[in-house]
Amino acid sequence: MTTHRLVPSALIIAAGLALAGCSGGGSSAAPSTGAQSTGSAETTAAGSQATSAASSSAPSPSASPKAYTTAELGTILAGLKDREGHPLTAVPADQLETGIAAAKQMISAAVITPQECAALVDTSGQIPAGSTYTGGVAKSSSGQAMTTVTLVSVSDPSVLSKGAAAAKDNAGKCANYTIELQGKKITGKTEVLPVETGGDASFGSLTTQGLPDGQATQTAVVTGIKGSLSVSAVAIGQGVGAESAATLAKIVSDALAQG
Numbered sequence: 001m002t003t004h005r006l007v008p009s010a011l012i013i014a015a016g017l018a019l020a021g022c023s024g025g026g027s028s029a030a031p032s033t034g035a036q037s038t039g040s041a042e043t044t045a046a047g048s049q050a051t052s053a054a055s056s057s058a059p060s061p062s063a064s065p066k067a068y069t070t071a072e073l074g075t076i077l078a079g080l081k082d083r084e085g086h087p088l089t090a091v092p093a094d095q096l097e098t099g100i101a102a103a104k105q106m107i108s109a110a111v112i113t114p115q116e117c118a119a120l121v122d123t124s125g126q127i128p129a130g131s132t133y134t135g136g137v138a139k140s141s142s143g144q145a146m147t148t149v150t151l152v153s154v155s156d157p158s159v160l161s162k163g164a165a166a167a168k169d170n171a172g173k174c175a176n177y178t179i180e181l182q183g184k185k186i187t188g189k190t191e192v193l194p195v196e197t198g199g200d201a202s203f204g205s206l207t208t209q210g211l212p213d214g215q216a217t218q219t220a221v222v223t224g225i226k227g228s229l230s231v232s233a234v235a236i237g238q239g240v241g242a243e244s245a246a247t248l249a250k251i252v253s254d255a256l257a258q259g
Contacts, residue, residue: 065227068153068259073134076258080136082147083247088136096135110181117174128154145237149251152230160225164201167223168192171205184212193245197224197231197252204245222248224256231255 068076070093080088091099112118135150154160171192179186187210195204204222211217218240223232233248 065157067155067228068132070132070134073132073151073153076151076255077134077136077149079258080149080251080255082138084141086138088138088149090134090136106181110179113178117177128159130155145235145239148234149255150232151255153228155228157228160230161201164203164225167203186211193242195222195245195249197222197249197256199224199226199256201225204249206242220244220248222252224252226256226259229256229259
């Protein structure tokens with residue numbers, strides 16, 4: 001696989017965001033600027049702090065999960081490295097939004113079989129309203145593989161827990177599928193990988209896609225959830241396989257530990 005075959009990083013990150021933000025039928029967020037996203041999270045955080053202060057005299061069964069601003073997510077991202085020790089380069093918010101929009105457009109134009117998988121993919125492409133997110137990318141020394149990491153923070157942690165359960169269920173239902181796009185056909189096979197990230201929930205998968213030119217590409221994904229924070233690490237390209245899950249799980253664990 002040559003470098004030009006790699007999917008643009010913004011699209012890979014958008015796929016990671018879709019997996020991390022899968023709401024199992026929740027409403028999608030309209031495109032917004034980084035400042036608007038940050039404001040949403042800060043408003044949520046401020047509301048949580050105010051509520052906490054007002055009820056400080058009464059015992060609380062559990063503290064409200066932290067809501068992360070875009071800047072805070074960026075700080076976590078800056079401390080992460082890929083398996084070769086390369087730091088991740090943050091992708092600007094406008095490029096992320098463009099990637100998300102392009103991914104949705106590609107999904108809408110594709111014919112996915114079995115048909116029920118199309119509905120699952122469409123649902124997973126929704127980013128929870130009011131969420132904040134950021135993403136970064138690192139290329140391997142050979143330039144033949146790429147690692148991306150996405151971080152998503154939501155105001156309602158149940159959105160993430162439901163999404164994690166749906167992701168595992170969906171992977172089983174759509175273990176084998178085909179995608180037809182612009183007259184070309186891609187076959188896909190997904191297997192669930194056992195992973196542990198130290199979060200409240202963890203999920204790993206390996207997808208092998210047969211390309212129209214006869215070549216195959218593998219994509220490994222590991223997602224970890226802790227409270228209102230979801231972290232997804234994706235590896236795609238040469239040398240990626242089931243063994244990549246351990247490296248991705250470490251990246252996710254490091255991110256959750258900083259949160």
